[in-house]
Amino acid sequence: MEFNLELTIALLARTPAALNAFLRDLPDAWTLANEGEHTWSAFDIVGHLIHGERTDWIPRAKIILQFDEARAFTPFDRLAQQRGSHTKSLPQLLDEFAALREENLHELNALNLQPSDLERRGQHPSLGTVTLSQLLSAWTVHDLTHLHQISRVFAHQYRDAVGPWSAYLGVLRCAGHSS
Amino acid sequence: MEFNLELTIALLARTPAALNAFLRDLPDAWTLANEGEHTWSAFDIVGHLIHGERTDWIPRAKIILQFDEARAFTPFDRLAQQRGSHTKSLPQLLDEFAALREENLHELNALNLQPSDLERRGQHPSLGTVTLSQLLSAWTVHDLTHLHQISRVFAHQYRDAVGPWSAYLGVLRCAGHSS
Numbered sequence: 001m002e003f004n005l006e007l008t009i010a011l012l013a014r015t016p017a018a019l020n021a022f023l024r025d026l027p028d029a030w031t032l033a034n035e036g037e038h039t040w041s042a043f044d045i046v047g048h049l050i051h052g053e054r055t056d057w058i059p060r061a062k063i064i065l066q067f068d069e070a071r072a073f074t075p076f077d078r079l080a081q082q083r084g085s086h087t088k089s090l091p092q093l094l095d096e097f098a099a100l101r102e103e104n105l106h107e108l109n110a111l112n113l114q115p116s117d118l119e120r121r122g123q124h125p126s127l128g129t130v131t132l133s134q135l136l137s138a139w140t141v142h143d144l145t146h147l148h149q150i151s152r153v154f155a156h157q158y159r160d161a162v163g164p165w166s167a168y169l170g171v172l173r174c175a176g177h178s179s
Numbered sequence: 180m181e182f183n184l185e186l187t188i189a190l191l192a193r194t195p196a197a198l199n200a201f202l203r204d205l206p207d208a209w210t211l212a213n214e215g216e217h218t219w220s221a222f223d224i225v226g227h228l229i230h231g232e233r234t235d236w237i238p239r240a241k242i243i244l245q246f247d248e249a250r251a252f253t254p255f256d257r258l259a260q261q262r263g264s265h266t267k268s269l270p271q272l273l274d275e276f277a278a279l280r281e282e283n284l285h286e287l288n289a290l291n292l293q294p295s296d297l298e299r300r301g302q303h304p305s306l307g308t309v310t311l312s313q314l315l316s317a318w319t320v321h322d323l324t325h326l327h328q329i330s331r332v333f334a335h336q337y338r339d340a341v342g343p344w345s346a347y348l349g350v351l352r353c354a355g356h357s358s
Contacts, residue, residue: 001212003340011209014200014201014205018197021200022193022326023193029186030190134342135344137337138344138348148330154323155320158319161313164306165306169320172324
């Protein structure tokens with residue numbers, strides 16, 4: 001499928017509600033569980049998504065529109081949530097993510113992007129030249145990567161409990177971990 | 180994590196609302212898209228989950244409680260949704276899934292399962308001897324397998340659109356497909 005701004009926004013707009021319906025008031029035994037040392041829980045992942053809303057996607061879109069390739073993006077701190085969210089509850093993080101996403105989609109809309117804007121180029125600090133449409137696509141697939149990860153982290157908790165059914169349950173064989 | 184009935188129900192109860200928040204009114208370009216020939220769309224997956232509610236999890240739990248290993252489970256038809264759901268809309272399927280899941284959790288509750296019941300054994304037509312707690316764990320991880328799949332199917336649509344970001348987006352490297 002080719003990049004489509006309307007379809008991108010339709011998906012980005014639904015992630016906070018989907019996470020809210022899935023995670024709010026779910027027992028801590030699920031939401032604080034991870035896949036082992038140095039891996040993330042659902043709680044960590046929501047913190048990471050919040051940090052992306054604050055520092056990654058829309059700020060980078062604005063750098064492209066203002067500076068093109070003359071100014072590289074600020075590197076994204078993938079571990080920032082370990083500093084910022086440990087004093088908050090998961091419901092607070094879900095509310096914060098929803099509010100930031102709504103603001104960011106409002107800002108995106110206000111940019112009134114034209115087809116020619118979507119081809120404008122920026123400099124990613126490690127990936128090199130990227131376009132605005134690639135950035136917005138990556139924002140979407142980043143949400144999907146973390147929904148995918150939450151499903152896998154939860155499934156991991158019942159890896160032994162399912163017994164012989166593990167042969168049929170694809171999520172238990174997922175190797176799609178982000179680097 | 181060991182099997183825990185309360186935690187299992189907490190997760191099973193949230194799946195319909197999570198799917199509803201994510202999928203209802205999302206454009207068909209997302210919900211009807213699949214990963215290629217003989218693969219499933221989100222629409223197909225919700226149909227498959229409905230069929231599981233009708234024929235798989237609770238009916239099998241009742242077979243264990245009534246017959247133990249004397250009667251094998253009826254094999255689960257993984258492709259039934261291709262016959263049953265093609266005349267319905269996605270919102271109809273989401274409503275149907277939510278209603279069936281609610282009924283099934285009501286039935287599960289009415290079984291008033293004791294710790295000793297959870298160890299009771301049944302005969303799976305291909306996996307052999309399984310316990311009731313394994314069946315209920317597999318019900319939960321089956322939900323997670325399909326949430327994981329929906330994220331992956333959507334991400335696949337933007338596989339090219341993300342350009343060089345594909346290196347960072349784990350969902351695009353997922354090989355956790357169910358057999």
